Amino acid sequence: MTGTSATNAVNATNPGAVTVAGIDCGTNSIRLKISRVDANGYTDVLPRVLRVIRLGQDVDKTHRFADDALQRAYAAAGEFADLLAEHHVDGLRFVATSATRDAANREEFEDRIEGILGVRPEVIPGTEEARLSFLGATSVLGPEQDGTVPAPPYLVVDLGGGSTELVLGGDGVDAPADDVTAAFSMNIGSVRMTERHLLADPPTEEQIAEAVADIDEHIEEAFRTVPAERTGTIIGVSGTVTTMTALYMGLPEYNHSAVDGRRVPIADITAVNDRFLRMTREDRRAYKTIHPGRIDVVGGGALVWSRVLAKVAERANAARGEGTVTSYVASEHGLLDGIVLDYGRRLLAAR
CATH class of the missing domain: 3.30.420.40 (ATPase, nucleotide binding domain)
Structure with a gap:
């Protein structure tokens, strides 16, 4: 074209x-x-x-x-x-x-x-998907509402329907903070976990336990490539992350600008994730914040999000001291932003 x-x-x-x-x-x-x-x-x-x-x-x-x-x-x-x-x-x-x-x-x-x-x-x-997601998420990263700047290294988590990418950037000293230093794509996501494990409505505790074991196995495999213990700031992108953030905020309807850049304590979002995971689909329909197309799979995505946050925080806090990672930043910018920015730069370079 x-x-x-x-x-x-x-x-x-x-x-x-x-x-x-x-x-x-x-x-x-x-x-x-x-x-x-x-x-x-x-x-x-x-x-x-x-x-x-x-x-x-x-x-x-x-x-x-x-x-x-x-x-x-x-x-x-x-x-x-x-x-x-x-x-x-x-x-x-x-x-x-x-x-x-x-x-x-x-x-x-x-x-x-x-x-x-x-x-x-x-x-x-998955590796290219990870690179583009990181480019999109970090291209607009700036001071938060209180004026503080998110601390590198950044771990961008792109939680999709079929896969979830973990992408770690540099520390801003030995490597530029916006450069990818390690990435891994896991075959876990909101749709895949729902269709594989969370078949009842609401899911049974046995199904949830099976899903947790599956998710944790993939995360541990990812950690052999991505040194999550170096994480300074977790940045969450994708519909699952932004939807759960909006639910945590109590928004009556989804609001892009309100969610973008919002910092959320991990303990608080885990409680919200658990509540919506265990809801019936009909109960979720009462929340206008959730896109109708996500009603039946958002619980599976919420479970993946909880496990990734818990595992990353555990690693980072053990390696760098308690309190190193206690929250995440929600971002409306990810793979799609990376696609247009990367493609546009390539067209400009070819002129």
Whole structure:
């Protein structure tokens, strides 16, 4: 996809800028963002548009995309194509993650998406997903409401439907704080844990215990690659993290600006996570803060989030002293932001 005269006219006042679109197609949702990227970062032209499509429905069990999941994805892609036609971008990057990596019939999906949007989905490995999530999360990191600056090294946790990435950055001394020093992608997420373990409504204690054992095993494997004991600040990105943060805050409806940058004590969010994990789906529907597409899987995501927080804090506090890590920072910026920023920079460098 190339720029049109409309785009070039917009960028004529800033020849060092490009207008790019990014699509992040995950296990549970698909998201579009259009941004203008220059040497200073990016400015949104069209803020994030999200549709919950549950592309990963039953993929953990069947290793194939379900027909109805594909139809939901194609409908969302058609909607995005209409939006892109209105904005005339210089380029589009479509990134697909965990569910697409695991699906045997992914070529069918890729062919159809290319027919709708004119670009072929780029199925990225977990390590690239981790790098882009870290880039997006740290690109806007700044002083908090009380003026304090989050302490490096940063551990970005991108908790998706099918996978969860742990990405550690430098300490700002021996390595730049915004450089990735270690990353690992775990095959655990809100959809995968729900479909694998949390089958009852509400889940039984036995199912929860089985899920905890599964999650903890993956976290310990990740820690062999990512030295979580070095963590200075945990940054949580993705729908699960921001949804649970909004529920902790008691928001009557979801509010992006209120959640973004909010620091939350680990002990407090763990209590909220436990409460919503053990709710029935019908009880969760009473909370307008939860997107309807997350009602049945948010408990599984909350459990993953609790275990990651507990394990990271345990490691960091044991290595660096109690009180080193007692909270996390919620971020509205992650993989999608990293996609547009990285792609825009590459287009600028090629000029």
